Structure formats: C-alpha cells, structure tokens
Amino acid sequence: MSTSDELQILPPSKLVVDHVTKSFHTQRGWLKALDDVSLTVDEGEFVCLVGPSGCGKSTLLNLIAGLDTPESGTLSCDGMPITTTGRDRGVMFQEHALFPWLDVLGNVLFGLNLKPSLNKAERVEIARYYLQLVGLGRFIHANVHELSGGMKQRVALARALAPNPRILCMDEPFAALDAMTREQLYADLQRIWDQRKKTIIFVTHNVREAVCLGDRVVLFSPNPGRIREQFRIDLQRPRDINSVELAEHATEITRALKQHNAKREVAE
C-alpha cells in the first residue's frame, strides 16, 4: 500500500441511530440520558447536535464512537452494527486529550502506528500532511505544553483525521477557546470537511456555532434526553458566523430551544 492509497478520499458513510435508549445509575436513581432516539446521518453530511446541558449529546456521541454501548436500540455505520470503537470513526473531545509524553508528530502518529499496512516513512508523510492541513506544519516537533489552546485542538484534529476515518465525532471541541481562535477554526474545519469529504457529528452548546457549521441542526431536550426538532441549514459555504442570515437562523433555533424549555417547566 502506498501513501496515496492511504490518503485517498473515501466515500463518506451513512450513520443510522435506531431507537436508542441509554440510562445511567446515579445517586438519585436511574437517569434516562437518551430516550428512544433515532437519527439518520447522510454520507458527507455535517450534523450539529445542540441542546441544554445534560440532554445526552455527549452520551450519543460516545455511543456513535463505540466508547459505550446502548441499553436498547442499535447503531450502525454503513450497515455494520457499531459494537466498539473503530478507526472508521475518529473522535475529538472537549479537552484536547493529547499525550504529553509524545511530541506533536508523535501524537498524530499514534493512530497511524496502529495501521499495519503502512511503513514508517509513509506514516510520517501522512502525519505531516495532516499537520499541514490544520496549519501546524512548522510545529511538528513541539511539545504539547508549548502549544496554545487553539493549536492543541488543531493537533487533536490532525490526530483524529490521520487514520482517515469516514466519520468524525466532535464533542464541543472549541468550547474552551476564545472567540477569535474559534472563528479561525470554523473556517478551517469547513475547508477540511470539504477537502477530505467526511461525515461530521458535532456537539455544541452554541446555536450560532451549530448554524455556522451544520447542514442540519438537531435540537435535543433533557430529562429524558430526546430529539425535539431538526433544522436544515442551506446557507452557502463557507459561512461567516457574523453574517445576518446566519443570525436569523440562529434566532429561530434559539426561540425553539427556549419554547421547549418553557413547555417543560409548565409540565413540571
């Protein structure tokens, strides 16, 4: 196998979440983090999951990543049931989760080293390609603690992309960054998504962020965690988070979000 094989653009995959329920045991009894959630994500789609804290967004993402198993219901990727983690699904967490004992290159190589079909030179070439893609070509030998928050998340993105997954699961990856850095990353992420043809599931609190990035925004509500409403966003790309059209969409979704909250309070 050669590097160009490894770097080829794979057809993005189709993800199906079918009637999934997941509960956790807490001090106050059982808590339904996800209640009968169904969701289909098209190939190459960019889907954003939004909703108030505790509505099960991370739980769903962990299930898709295969880091956890559902209580009932099934998840499948390209028709294959998801039972555990797999290199076809890359994950990026809110914390960068980079390994401090490795330098930047070593971190990106971590997943590539687990691909037996590649030799060492090819792995390094691929890792360099992705570091270039996220704009860190000049920092390959830096130590993790020497990078800024935004740079760390860029490395984490390169690391998640390096094994060439078809789905990218991102759990509030930019939440801890300042607005300027975030805006830069929105632009970069849209470019990379387009260039590498990935399916992306992106969790966020931030409605504007969701509208800026997603083809579709899925609104969740908590207690129990359910999908409330879905919004298709067909604004032109690349999108600017400060544009007026985008703000209009965001306002609509925010209103829906508040309505669901209000309804819930009345019901209680």
Next chain:
Amino acid sequence: MKRVLVILGFFGGLVVLWQALVSAGLWSPVLLPPPADVARYLWRAIVDGSLAEASWITMKRLMLGYVIGCVLGLPLGLATARSKYLSDTVGVLALGLQTLPSVCWVPLALLWFGQTETAMLFVVVMGTLWSVLIAVDNGARNLPPIYVRAARTMGSKGLHTLVKVILPASLPFVVSGMKQGWAFAWRSLMAAEIYVTILTGYGLGHLLHFGRELNAMDQVIGVMLIIVLIGLLADKVLFSPWEKFLQKRWGTGK
C-alpha cells in the same frame, strides 16, 4: 562558568573549614583526621585497588537487586491498579511492607539465607520492590481516563494500551517511585553490609565496618565520601535523563 566557581568555592570552603577545625585542636586527630590524611587513605585504597573492588561488589549487588525489584514492581503495580482483587491483596501487602524500613529485612534475610549473597540480594529487592510497585500503582490509578478513551478511538487496546498509554502516562509517578526505590535499596544494602560479613566479597559497607574496627578514622571518612559520591553519581546518571525528559515533555518543574 559562574556556577562552577560557586560549586568549587562552596566545597573548597568546606575543606578549609574542616582543616581549620582540625588545626584548632578541639578534637583528637584520631577522631577528626585532617583532610590530607583522608586523601592519603583514598589514594592508597585507589592504588591498591581495594576501593574499586569494594565499589564494584557493592554496585553489583545493588544493580542486580534493583533491576529485579523494578522488573517485578512495574508489572505488579500496573496489575494492582487494574484489578480490584489484586489491589485488595497484593496492593495492601505492598502498602504495609513499604512502611517497614528496609533495614528490618536484614535479620530475616540472615536467618533465611545465612551469610550469603542471596541474603544481600533479598534485602535490596525488598527495598526496591514495594516502593516501585506502589508508585506505579498510584500513577496508573491517577491517570486521566481521557487518555485511554482517546487511544481506544484510534484502535489501541489491551497490551498496546498498557504499554503505549498507561505506562508512559504514569511516567512521572514511575520515575519518582524508581528514585525512591533506589534510595531505599542503597540505604538497606549499606546497612546489611555494615551489619553482616560475607565471605564472597567485601563491599563499601564492609570497608566502613573494618575502618571502625581498626579505629581508622581516615578510612571511615574516606569511604563515607565515596558512598556520598556514588549516590550523587547514580542520581545524575540514572535519573537525571528521565527527569529532563519529563520536564521537556510535561513542562513541569524548572
């Protein structure tokens, strides 16, 4: 350059102070020999090879026991961190035995193994093993779970996760545990050597012991200096590179 001068000045000053105390004649020269006497002893011991031989014998015992202790302690520590049963049994045992000053193993080792190399080895292993085990256990336990989760998403599992994630992630704990293990092993070996005469080889502890028997204060102080020197050297050679690595990658200390 300035650092070197400060160091030389400080230790030179200590020698001068020592000489001044001797010259003041407060103590008999039998109890406090002048630095020149100690230097003369060291020179003689170096020339006739007795110092090199004793150091070699001591280092051999220490290294062998230390390596065995680490080789046992590392996997055991990883195992106790991961298994509840092992941590309730081996873990508790280690915690208890670690509080036992390792010198206390000497009488038992003598009764079990007699005045043999095995007894020496046993004492050193006991000094090393428990503190290494506990440090590794501690390190693996306090690991942020996100590392293992991130590794799993990239296809790492089982032994690969253990060796490539859990072990390096616990490195700060492992290094400090190995350092402590080294300190314990070194102390207990010296105690054992001073306490027990073993016919298969005289180590530094024995030289110290004979120095006392002969009332040869120059020998006692000379050997003590060598023991201090070896301790410093071990720190520089064995642990400095690791600590530098930790500092570079983790960005701690400075």
